[in-house]
């Protein structure tokens with residue numbers, strides 16, 4: 001191997017190890033750390049972030065990349081060598097373009113923003129949060145300008161999560177989805193009482209839920225020799241190479257919370273476990289994009305986990321576990337209940353169908369904020385208007401409205417589109433997998449998932465971060481993100497459940 005490449009990878013490995021150490025400290029903070037550890041933990045994380053940033057942006061790294069690029073240009077772009085140079089360049093540029101002073105200012109504003117958001121939520125008063133949010137929007141605009149873009153300022157933010165994607169593409173995709181989804185949601189909303197799910201609330205022993213969740217994770221292929229599961233307030237997944245992938249779950253009165261949350265994180269976990277071990281610590285050691293990551297979690301949560309085929313196999317087991325709650329409930333009633341649709345005010349509680357409408361609203365508003373078409377002071381009213389238009393109802397207070405998500409309070413703009421992109425990609429990938437492996441539906445009915453997982457391993461997981469999300473999806477399915485299969489899937493599913 002080229003000596004300069006070896007040196008670049010050596011430097012990069014240090015950056016990656018520091019990031020993994022920080023990830024482990026964060027995992028511990030969310031799962032086990034006593035509250036008393038919070039202040040020192042924040043300092044530890046800041047130190048690791050500073051060290052990693054210094055390593056990544058070192059003059060030596062810049063020089064190595066300058067020297068390696070002409071050589072890499074002569075290689076097959078799909079090769080490991082060309083890919084690591086390409087991705088390292090992207091990371092290096094991103095880290096060096098934002099002046100250190102702006103980054104420090106942003107980080108302080110994000111801490112202040114989060115504190116003000118928490119206080120404003122408590123008090124139910126947006127005015128407490130507004131000045132801090134205004135400052136964050138301003139600094140986010142400065143960051144976007146520093147990062148650079150070709151078409152629109154928002155592109156710079158979007159690219160932090162979806163490298164190479166354009167705002168105009170997201171807008172076109174969302175417009176097509178909106179036209180298909182809004183009438184469907186309104187039609188279902190008129191028949192919301194056709195489906196009941198009250199029997200899914202309360203009376204489910206947590207230990208049994210935990211065991212059943214582990215049983216499902218093993219069944220879909222999650223390897224507990226290379227992973228584990230713990231409890232946390234907000235479920236998440238973190239991977240430290242493919243040999244140590246950690247999931248978390250939580251329990252609430254609603255049975256579906258742990259059940260589908262576990263399958264969702266399991267989907268993220270399968271992706272992490274499928275990235276080749278030799279990629280660990282290199283620039284291509286993580287997923288292609290947030291949207292692609294989300295496509296894997298939604299695949300297992302929704303397309304597999306909320307399907308009738310899946311429960312044909314697993315429902316008798318679940319009934320046997322909770323005979324007093326589910327003994328008298330037949331499969332069709334259970335299937336309809338876990339797919340119940342109800343337009344609600346809160347994104348994280350939304351069902352599969354209405355979820356995207358929440359994302360359209362956030363995307364629309366943050367785009368306007370970043371492009372200067374909306375003032376922070378006008379945000380609560382814009383939120384209510386958007387909710388009325390999309391979901392036919394508006395929140396009575398800003399706590400259930402514009403202040404419900406934590407993202408903006410920490411300056412995280414550009415992330416929301418990845419959620420819906422993940423939904424769209426999940427169906428596109430699932431259809432292609434079934435087209436190439438027609439036995440997949442019957443396998444799911446038998447509780448066998450090796451065919452589906454094997455296809456995802458081959459087409460998505462094994463490439464790690466070598467390609468962008470768009471490149472990967474074109475390679476796997478022959479076209480870019482496409483709303484049509486997703487809309488078709490939702491229409492068929494919900495027309496059947498709601499008798500439309």
Ligand code: ZN
Pocket residue numbers: 264268294297
């Ligand atoms: Zn997720």
